[in-house]
Amino acid sequence: xxxxxxxxxPYKKIAKDGLWDNNVVLTQNLALCPLLAVTGTATNGLGMxxxxxxxxxxxxxxxxxxxxxxxxxxxxPIFVLLIAALVTLVDLFxxxxxxxxxxxxxxxxxxxxxxxxxLGRAEAFASKQPIMPSMWDGLMMGLGFTLAxxxxxxxxxxxxxxxxxxxxxxxxxxxxxxxxxxxIPEYKGFLLTALPPGGFIMLGFMVACKRLIERxxxxxxxxxxxxxxxxxxx
Amino acid sequence: MSIKPISGPHVLxxxxxxxxxxxxxxxxxxxxxxxxxxxxxxxxxxTATTLASALVFEAICLKMRGVAxxxxxxxxxxxxxxxxxALSLPPWAPWWIGVVGAAIAIVxxxxxxxxxxQNLFNPAMLARVALLxxxxxxxxxxxxVKPLLIGPGLIDSVSITFGGxxxxxxxxxxxxxxxxxxxxxxxxxxxxxxxxxxxxxFIGWERGSLGETSSxxxxxxxxxxxxxxxxxxxxxxxxxxxxxxLSLLFHWANPQHYLxxxxxxxxxxxxxxxxxxxxxxxxxPNTPLGQMVFGAGCGLLTFIIRSWGVYPESTGFAILLMxxxxxxxxxxxxxxxxxxxxxxxxxxxxxx
Numbered sequence: 407x408x409x410x411x412x413x414x415x416p417y418k419k420i421a422k423d424g425l426w427d428n429n430v431v432l433t434q435n436l437a438l439c440p441l442l443a444v445t446g447t448a449t450n451g452l453g454m455x456x457x458x459x460x461x462x463x464x465x466x467x468x469x470x471x472x473x474x475x476x477x478x479x480x481x482x483p484i485f486v487l488l489i490a491a492l493v494t495l496v497d498l499f500x501x502x503x504x505x506x507x508x509x510x511x512x513x514x515x516x517x518x519x520x521x522x523x524x525l526g527r528a529e530a531f532a533s534k535q536p537i538m539p540s541m542w543d544g545l546m547m548g549l550g551f552t553l554a555x556x557x558x559x560x561x562x563x564x565x566x567x568x569x570x571x572x573x574x575x576x577x578x579x580x581x582x583x584x585x586x587x588x589x590i591p592e593y594k595g596f597l598l599t600a601l602p603p604g605g606f607i608m609l610g611f612m613v614a615c616k617r618l619i620e621r622x623x624x625x626x627x628x629x630x631x632x633x634x635x636x637x638x639x640x
Numbered sequence: 641m642s643i644k645p646i647s648g649p650h651v652l653x654x655x656x657x658x659x660x661x662x663x664x665x666x667x668x669x670x671x672x673x674x675x676x677x678x679x680x681x682x683x684x685x686x687t688a689t690t691l692a693s694a695l696v697f698e699a700i701c702l703k704m705r706g707v708a709x710x711x712x713x714x715x716x717x718x719x720x721x722x723x724x725x726a727l728s729l730p731p732w733a734p735w736w737i738g739v740v741g742a743a744i745a746i747v748x749x750x751x752x753x754x755x756x757x758q759n760l761f762n763p764a765m766l767a768r769v770a771l772l773x774x775x776x777x778x779x780x781x782x783x784x785v786k787p788l789l790i791g792p793g794l795i796d797s798v799s800i801t802f803g804g805x806x807x808x809x810x811x812x813x814x815x816x817x818x819x820x821x822x823x824x825x826x827x828x829x830x831x832x833x834x835x836x837x838x839x840x841x842f843i844g845w846e847r848g849s850l851g852e853t854s855s856x857x858x859x860x861x862x863x864x865x866x867x868x869x870x871x872x873x874x875x876x877x878x879x880x881x882x883x884x885x886l887s888l889l890f891h892w893a894n895p896q897h898y899l900x901x902x903x904x905x906x907x908x909x910x911x912x913x914x915x916x917x918x919x920x921x922x923x924x925p926n927t928p929l930g931q932m933v934f935g936a937g938c939g940l941l942t943f944i945i946r947s948w949g950v951y952p953e954s955t956g957f958a959i960l961l962m963x964x965x966x967x968x969x970x971x972x973x974x975x976x977x978x979x980x981x982x983x984x985x986x987x988x989x990x991x992x
Contacts, residue, residue, distance in 0.1 A: 594775065594778075595774075596740075596774050596775075597773060597774040597775070597776075598770050598773050598774040601773070607748060610752070
């Protein structure tokens with residue numbers, strides 16, 4: 407396949423939707439359960455995000471490939487079965503190759519099955535589109551999800567423990583130990599943000615920030631439109 | 641001549657917001673001065689820091705929301721919230737506790753909901769609970785009573801509040817804290833409370849939060865507000881009565897394990913909460929019956945958490961939980977519509 411296709415309009419729109427416009431967490435407000443449960447640190451957020459992304463790409467591909475075979479009436483159970491099989495693979499993979507991280511995230515990996523956003527993308531996108539766009543959509547939605555998880559995890563980790571990417575070497579290997587930063591030495595810690603309510607509060611601020619940025623950019627483009635209109639009549 | 645039709649209700653507010661806020665602050669001043677008197681300069685510095693940061697955060701939020709800051713700042717609501725936060729802090733707490741508390745109260749407790757009158761939870765109690773959960777050590781370091789003239793001087797106090805230099809502080813537990821630790825050591829109440837003096841607790845000569853020790857001064861302030869009509873009796877009376885009745889029953893059944901009503905009423909934040917926090921117009925129900933349900937719920941939760949919970953003092957949790965059910969109470973307990981029965985049917989006027 408021609409890699410240039412990724413820069414075509416529909417693919418660009420899928421990417422923009424997944425990363426920003428229709429971000430899983432910040433706009434759709436889906437997948438809040440794993441979001442609040444594991445974003446105590448940026449590393450956990452990254453690990454969970456990557457695992458979810460892998461499942462999403464594979465599940466979108468599987469759903470899209472079998473979309474002609476699945477009867478509409480029982481599509482949801484079949485999607486869930488497909489996703490569950492893939493999650494089991496990811497779970498076993500993590501357990502085998504990233505055992506330490508699996509110990510931290512272990513409880514939540516099987517729960518990726520119930521992550522509504524995966525079923526959501528299968529239903530809303532992959533069941534109606536060919537394989538390539540579906541995988542691209544899964545990748546971009548997963549990337550957007552991972553980004554939100556990492557940002558939220560980082561914010562919570564910094565405010566609750568004063569560190570950033572603690573234990574990153576467990577996830578990425580010894581060579582990534584340089585990522586483990588202690589930003590505020592001897593920090594007392596704002597424990598609230600390590601707890602789920604603090605996660606909710608931080609998420610609220612993140613959503614507010616995104617809306618603020620969007621409002622700014624629409625205001626800017628509106629202003630540009632007006633100035634264009636002012637020129638036009640001549 | 642044109643007459644503009646004005647929609648109802650045609651009732652003029654008797655008092656303006658700034659006047660109500662001023663009266664509540666005035667009613668809190670005796671307890672505040674008492675706190676400064678018995679805990680010395682650090683208490684005053686902490687109060688001043690908290691008040692100032694409450695005003696600053698309010699101004700920043702108003703600016704971000706794009707509304708004129710001056711009328712909202714001068715209505716005194718931020719000042720009152722700051723004062724309530726300060727009164728609930730340990731008197732020698734470091735300055736940043738006050739700043740963080742004010743930030744939580746004003747930003748998270750009030751302004752994110754849309755400002756005065758929109759918030760779901762009482763801002764001061766939200767700040768108190770958030771601080772207690774986040775900084776358990778700083779929030780439970782209770783200094784011994786050290787009156788203004790005997791305690792540290794102004795310079796030392798600056799280093800206590802702003803430098804975190806509390807090496808000289810003699811600390812201990814509050815009555816409720818003593819009881820909790822005593823029970824974990826299998827002591828009975830008689831052993832635990834052998835130094836307890838009910839009269840001193842009533843006056844307020846004991847360890848505790850900055851402005852919560854003196855039951856009598858808070859009670860007098862609350863009664864004055866009640867007489868002036870700023871608050872109604874339903875919430876304080878139902879709250880205190882519930883705690884009294886429950887503790888009386890349990891104390892009577894097992895005096896070695898359940899505190900007497902007198903200890904309950906004069907410990908922790910109960911008085912302050914009953915008169916100044918639970919009666920918050922915004923976060924309490926509107927009808928008299930609803931207010932009594934609300935007060936009784938606060939009292940019940942306070943007693944349950946104090947008696948069987950992990951935290952020694954529970955009024956903050958009780959208030960937040962009851963704040964959350966306030967919309968529900970207001971939904972089910974509504975005033976009777978004029979000319980109709982409670983179930984909404986029109987009054988039967990066929991017979992005279």
